[in-house]
Amino acid sequence: MNKSAAGVALGLLSLHFWLALPTYHGFITALMIGSVVCFFFRWRLLIYIAIGACLANLAATSYLKNVQLAFIEPRNITIVGEVSSLLNHKKLDTLFDFVTSELRQQGKHSSKTLHLRLSWHDPDNVPMMKQGERWVLKIRLKPPTGRVNRAGYDRERQFVGQGIHATGVVLSGRRLESGQNDRASLRQSVFDIAVDDTNELAHQRYLLALGFGYRDGLLDEDWGLLRDSGLAHLMAISGLHIGLAIMLGWWCGGVLRNVAGDWPQAIWLPLWLGVGTGALYAWLAGFTLPTQRALLMSMVALILLRLRIVWPSWQVLLLAFTLSLVLDPLASYNAGFWLSFSAVAVIAIVHAGGVRFDSHPELTVFQHWYGRLKALVLLQLSLLALMLPVQWLWFGGFSPWAPVINLLAVPWVSMTTVPLVLAAVIFSPIEPIALTCWQLADLTLTPVLKLAQIARGGWWTLAESQGGWVLSATAIVILLWLLPLKRFAAVISILVILAGVWNKQGPENQRDIETWQVDMLDVGHGLAVLISSNNRSVLYDTGNRWPGGSIASSVIEPVLKQSGQSQLDGLILSHADSDHAAGAEYLVETFAPLWKRSSDFRDGYLPCTRGESWRWQSLHFRVLWPPKQVTRAANPHSCVIEIKQFFSINENNKGSGQETEGVSLLLTGDIDAVSELLLARLEPNLSPDILLVPHHGSRSSSTTTWLNKMGWLGNMSPNFALVSVARYNPWQLPSAEVRQRYLDRGVNWLATSKTGQVSLQISGGDIQVIRYRQDRKAAWFRPAISQE
Known part of the structure; x- marks a missing residue:
């Protein structure tokens, strides 16, 4: 059983780590052939691995087949299906999940099950929808694409983990009166009652998350607080809460068993009532991954108990891990999957290492509680140390406050808040009891959230170089746990020294003043360009923002912190449009730039106008446009900057004044045709090696006159043309005509809509291009986007 479960799990996980789908198919074929060979030689483990890999291949093929529909159906289509996400009737959301049962196109009807994430086209005219209702919708589909950057939120990966096949915009729709899904509608009905009962409570959004797994109500500041304090796992229905529900059901079953007396079947009442209570709570949460894991582990343990079979905890965990992947092979692309199983694995390791909460009759009361407190402290410290790699890989950091806050908050929430929330849900039909339970649950959250405030801003980001x-550190902690320090002190000391030497020799410590880098971040429609040298950066534009978030916080901040930068050397705003300057305040507050420049009048900003120039690292910045500052800079007033490298011919010539020019970059913002013409007259010999295409490739810029009049040879032919643009943008940017102008000049065209983040690593006169969608984060699930 152990080998078969491990083999199937390894085969299923091969999907997670394999990149290109054609290569992956070859891998599957090799495994299938290998399994035949293994059958004759009785290598059973590899047979199970092949079985798991085939299941993973089936899941991947099915997912991609459904995703392809969004590519082949660019026109409007009509769908019939069911709303699958909980919706708050007090807050009309424009975004919801939908499962189709029928597609109607060109007079033909076909049965098709697709999981879609849709939004209404007109946010001011959104009808009230409820989970379980059936609707006929007219929509326009898009493949599940997202921004691809060096760090930050990976929307495409999350779509895979959630099984979302496409996104779309709803143009119109009507509700079907018949065919209601009673089970789903029941969950929505209970949720609606809870929304009304908690409407006046201060912590309503947290209570709804605890009761129903409804996290759409949590604000960005709430998520920041939960992340910094390490309490994010408590504010949604997790495996811990399912375990508490099972324990509550077990206790009630024990009471009923005593009441039933000698009835033979009553002996199993605690088991089945515990599973039933856990399943009910998991249903309220929509059977999320953590709840599935907890239910599977509980059911396996109960079946083993019923059959009087004794298994160690790691075997139960392995079987639940494998079953979870068999039920949903794509679950491994969800961060919650790894966090959930990793946490349980750490608890199992700690328990196997001798840290237990058992009590002995001969202990005094003081010794009893001291032992439990010590066990809790060791458990929290172990979770912090052993979960560190998972936290770093998925979230890029950790909260050092988590052990202390969880030590106090977990028992309190488990013993007070969760039972009260469960009671409130169970007694929903009896309003006075339900209201009382909700109010008490709200009161119990007050000290927890006040405690969490201590850790606000306490999230520690770990740079990529600190991996x-x-x-x-994790390996050393494990060794200290497994090996007695007194007997293996010398071995552990040597390993610590080797680890220090190995990490110190990383490439981040090698300085080369002739190397610099240009990163055009994938920010959708907008612009954000990082110019970096010696792990210091200057930012040109900040991207857009929206209610509750911004490009500055979701893209720029993770990229900077992953590289280990906590401060910007400089910030330049090309002009005042929101897609270029909306994140300025956030970045100034978070990264405190040493200097700031803009082409309009702003407090604390130096002018970014023609004639300004400065040196930074080995780079020379020269402002070419606009001629003067304005009150509010629009597109024609964009700050145009030429950045050119000057470096010594060799190291011995430093300080001798013998410098040569290197690669040059021209940042153009959103200048229009008139600005281009005037700039061409002022700078007739301008010929950059790298050009930021003006105004996202709009027809109003990159005129033939400008391109022909500039440059030493009578026209401007840069080696690379960079375009920051969103895919499926409503303006259909970049213009095909503009793109062709550059291609006719032999220019390498690089658009973020096709490549994701573009990084140009420049050393001397050499330029190395990295396209993150194709070169660094290529994966079988990413759409194959051509440059055509």
Whole structure:
């Protein structure tokens, strides 16, 4: 059983780590052939691995087949199906999940099950929808694409983990009166009652998350607080809460068993009532991954108990891990999957290591509670240390406050808040009891959230270069746990020294003043360009923002912190449009730039106008446009900057004044045709090696006159043309005509809509291009986007 479960799990996980789908198919074929060979030689483990890999291949093929529909159906189509996400009737959401049962196109009807994430086209005219209702919708589909950057939120990966096949915009729709799904509608009905009962409570959004797994009500500041304090796992229905529900059901079953007396079947009442209570709570949460894991583990343990079979905890965990992947092979692309199983694995390791909460009759009361407190402290410290690699890989950091806050908050929430929330849900039909339970649950959250405030801003980001330290620290903690320090002190000391030497020799410590980098971040429609040298950066534009978030916080901040930068050397705003400057305040507050420049009048900003120039690292910045500052800079007033490298011919010539020019970059913002013409007259010999295409490739810029009049040879032919643009944008940017102008000049065209983040690593006169969608984060599930 152990080998078969491990083999199937390894085969299923091969999907997670394999990149290109054609290569993956070859891998599957090799495994299938290998399994035949293994059958004759009785290598059973590899047979199970092949079975798991085939199941993973089936899941991947099915997912991609459904995703392809969004590519082949660019026109409007009509769908019939069911609303699958909980919706708050007090807050009309424009975004919802939908499962189709029928597609109607060109007079033909076909049965098709697709999981879609839809939004209404007109946010001011959104009808009230409820989970379980059946609707006929007219929509326009898009493939599940997202921004691809060096760090930050990976929307495409999350779509895979959630099984979302496409996104779309709803143009119109009507509700079907018949065919209601009673089971789903029941959950929505209970949720609606809870929304009304908690409407006046201060912590309503947290209570709804605890009761129903409804996290759409949590604000960005709430998520920041939960992340910094390490309490994010408590504010949604997790495996811990399912375990508490099962324990509550077990206790009630024990009471009923005593009441039933000698009835033979009553002996199993605690088991089945515990499973039933856990399943009910998991249903309220929509059977999320953590709840599935907890239910599977509980059911396996109860079946083993019923059959009087004794298994160690790691075997139960392995079987639940495998069953979870068999039920949903794509679950491994969800962060919650790894966090859930990793946490349980750490608890199992700690328990196997001798840290237990058992009590002995001969202990005094003081010794009893001291032992439990010590066990809790060791458990929290173990979770912090051993979960560090998972936290770093998925979230790029950790909360050092988590052990202390969880030590106090977990028992309190488990013993007070969760039972009260469960009671409120169970007694929903009896309004006075339900209201009382909700109010008490709200009161119990007050001290927890006040405690969490202590850790606000306490999230520690770990740079990519610190990954070696993370793995080394975790390995050393495991060794200290397994090996007695007194007997193996010399071995552990040598390993610590080797880890320090290995991490110190990383490439981040090698300085080369002739190397710099240009990163055009994938920000959708907008612009954000990082110019970096010696792990210091200057930012040109900040991207857009929206209610509750911004490009500055979701893209720029993760990229900077992953590279280990906590401060910007400089910030330049090309002009005042929101897609270029909306994140300025956030970045100034978070990264405190040493200097700031803009082409309009702003407090604390130096002018970014023609004639300004400065040196930074080995780079020379020269402002070419606009001629003067304005009150509010629009597109024609965009700050145009030429950045050119000057470096010594060799190291011995430093300080001798013998410098040569290197690669040059021209940042153009959103200048229009008139600005281009005037700039061409002022700078007739301008010929950059790298050009930021003006105004996202709009027809109003990159005129033939401008391109022909500039440059030493009578026209401008840069080696690379960079375009920051969103895919499926409503303006159909970049213009095909503009793109062709550059291609006719032999220019390498790089658009973020096709490549994701574009990084140009420049050393001397050499330019190395990295396209993150194709070169660094290529994966079988990413749409194959051509440059055509």
